[in-house]
Amino acid sequence: MQLFGFVVLCGLLAFPVLAMTRHYDFVIKEASYTRLCHTKKILTVNGQFPGPTIEAEKGDTILVRVHNLAGYNITIHWHGVEQPRNPWSDGPEYITQCPIQPGTNFTYTILFSEEEGTLWWHAHSDWNRATVHGAIIVHPRRGTTYPFPKPYKEIPIILGEWWTANVSEVIEDALRTGGGPKLSDAFTINGQPGDLYNCSKSGTFKALVEYGKTYLLRVVNAALNEELFFAIAGHQLTVVGTDASYTKPFTTEFIMITPGQTMDLLLEANQQSVNNSTNNRYYMAASAYASANGVASDNTTTTAIIEYINSSTTRPQFPSLPASNDTDSATKFTAKLRSLASKDHPIHVPQTIDERIIITIAVNEILCPNHSCQGPDGNRLAASLNNISFVAPRIDVLEAYYRDIHGVYGTGFPSEPPFYFNFTGDNLPKSLLFPKTATEVRVLEYNTSVEMVLQGTNLLAGLNHPIHLHGYSFYVVGRGFGNYDKDKDPAKYNLVDPPFENTVTVPKNGWAAIRFRATNPGVWFMHCHLERHLSWGMDTVFIVKNGVGPQARLLPPPPNMPPC
The missing domain is CATH 2.60.40.420 (Cupredoxins -  blue copper proteins)
Structure with missing residues (x-):
């Protein structure tokens, strides 16, 4: 039950609440998915891949009851949520909890505090997070707003990796033999590999946009082993946040985002049709930033489509992505990130250290x-x-x-x-x-x-x-x-x-x-x-x-x- 100012669980625990309490049920189960001409069973949440998006306002408390109906142990981590004084619900296996065993359940209490922006949740056991993951959107507290003009719509973009093999067997084999794990077979955008892979064109994720509108892209890198370059053909991106903290805005042709990171990007739908033609379709694409010399990486490229309303079905334009070994571009992009550090979003950098x-x-x-x-x-x-x-x-x-x-x-x-x-x-x-x-x-x-x-x-x-x-x-x-x-x-x-x-x-x-x-x-x-x-x-x-x-x-x- 919920009382003013507190959430009471089983009559034993009281947590302070700054806003309101929301409830979610996560059912972990296997489901069949077809990608790259192959059908296999994967772990999912509520039968979805990627899993459901959690939405909250700054300061909310979220209760998530996880029912494990799969044949694997599972835990869930709420990545980037600080969980004040509450590591019991943080999730990493054998660090803050033992796993939720098949046929059992556990309720996580997620305490939001100062986070505002995009985060994500994922399994933190074995390599289950390959398919058990989803976005967390933390909206401004009621009565406040973004430090930039409110976008017309918001679009979650979850970047991932896909193996045609059973991903648990991939890491089991690697740990048994002592060698490196098998490389992924594809990257994905919102669960779909995109047009450049076999048998994948029909499922390519598409985002419809309207000319003159601004969209907030909430980008999550949920890939297991690859840092990624990401870009959209014909459009610049304006970075306004990272890891649920606002940044000084800057425009860029591409981003470099590592596994675990999130970024908030403004996309202006500003590509006017030429001579009133209707061929305004553009690829968004992601490929690996493979920084290590002599270490193999997935060299494929995943795509999705930004499609203007009433556009034709002509082939989309393709963006220019940095080369996979372009450390200079990756470094220069990362160096541009700065906290907003405004009156409404202050920062508190320790000036001295103990x-x-x-x-x-x-x-x-x-x-x-x-x-x-x-x-x-x-x-x-x-x-x-x-x-x-x-x-x-x-x-x-x-x-x-x-x-x-x-x-x-x-x-x-x-x-x-x-x-x-x-x-x-x-x-x-x-x-x-x-x-x-x-x-x-x-x-x-x-x-x-x-x-x-x-x-x-x-x-x-x-x-x-x-x-x-x-x-x-x-x-x-x-x-x-x-x-x-x-x-x-x-x-x-x-x-x-x-x-x-x-x-x-x-x-x-x-x-x-x-x-x-x-x-x-x-x-x-x-x-x-x-x-x-x-x-x-x-x-x-x-x-x-x-x-x-x-x-x-x-x-x-x-x-x-x-x-x-």
């Missing part, structure tokens, strides 16, 4: 007996942060922390790399390739002002890494190529209007610096959002301790957490 954490990001190897694995040198592919390849426990970290269960995790995740070397150099010694495997977390005191420097390395392969931190958005105050210099690089930080994000792109053979204040107590996952890297151990956990007073303390668990 704790600096330097974390190296690496793709690694783990030795296999007799070089019997299918990774490089007959070893097993792995990944690490600060030379630790994370091992997921069998009891979730949050339960172990809250119940003081010993032996589940250690608190030894270091504040700097265990040793320093030329992280981005060529021909690095092979002895640097081998991390240790452990379940180590980092503990932060409440209200600590944190600077985290994420340092890419050229071990095995240097590439862009999208790093996502649960429970927080953060300010990206600096970014550069090469090795981070703690004496020189901070002088170039942007402490005035840095972008406010939940997923940061760490450039190929470079670094990114983020800042946040640790005022959300709980257990929060941090990981690369390239799913293969997460599966290989490029992740860790931050535990933020309770502060003083009830509003600075972790909420108690709901009574029906899934058992391990």
Whole structure:
């Protein structure tokens, strides 16, 4: 039931509510879908792919009851929702909960706070998020509006990846053999591959637009393993938000969006018919930004169609996308992102820091007996942060922390790399390739002002890494190529209007610096959002301790957490 100011669950838990409470039911089940001339069963929510869109207003509370009618364990993560004091509903498997087992259900309580714009939800177990995902639209609070003219309509655009094989078997085979997972067979826009793939033209997603109107495109990169360039032929795009935070508007011919990121784009339908002809049809298209040298990627292109009302059926015009290895274009685009930082949308960048954490990001190897694995040198592919390849426990970290269960995790995740070397150099010694495997977390005191420097390395392969931190958005105050210099690089930080994000792109053979204040107590996952890297151990956990007073303390668990 709902009371003024609170939501009561089962008579035991009370959550403060700023606006209203909405309810959704998610039924996880298998359904048959045909793509690329192949029919297969995939996991869906309510039989939909992509899944249903959740809509809220800023400050709302959402209750989502998840019924697992499939043959797989499942969890759901509400990507970019900070969930103040409520990690119990954050979702990553064996980090904040045990999975929802087949034939059971669990109700998530999603607490929106300062988010406004586009976010998304997705499965956070196995590789199920390949098909179990959908958009979250957080509208301005009632009585307020956008910091730009209200668009005529809003169009969710969800970019994804499709395998003709069973995606769970793809990662199972990779982990069993130690080699890289099979590449996807297609990218998708709103679940459809588009005209350039076999047997796909009839299902191509089309968006009808009216000349002279402005549309808000809510773009989500739900792909598992590929960063993407995205563009629309004949039209510029105006970026007005990223990760549910408004940005200073800028126009661009294309965007580069990493897995996990969202972007809000204004599209002006301004292409007047020439000589009153009606051939105004334009492709929107997405293809991979494959930053790593010598690492295979899906080299296909997905398309959808922007179609003006009353246009003909002539072939649409095609946009110009950067080359797949165009790091310069990707970097220049990302550098344009700036927080709006207005009176109505202020920002609060920590100007001083209490704790600096330097974390190296690496793709690694783990030795296999007799070089019997299918990774490089007959070893097993792995990944690490600060030379630790994370091992997921069998009891979730949050339960172990809250119940003081010993032996589940250690608190030894270091504040700097265990040793320093030329992280981005060529021909690095092979002895640097081998991390240790452990379940180590980092503990932060409440209200600590944190600077985290994420340092890419050229071990095995240097590439862009999208790093996502649960429970927080953060300010990206600096970014550069090469090795981070703690004496020189901070002088170039942007402490005035840095972008406010939940997923940061760490450039190929470079670094990114983020800042946040640790005022959300709980257990929060941090990981690369390239799913293969997460599966290989490029992740860790931050535990933020309770502060003083009830509003600075972790909420108690709901009574029906899934058992391990």
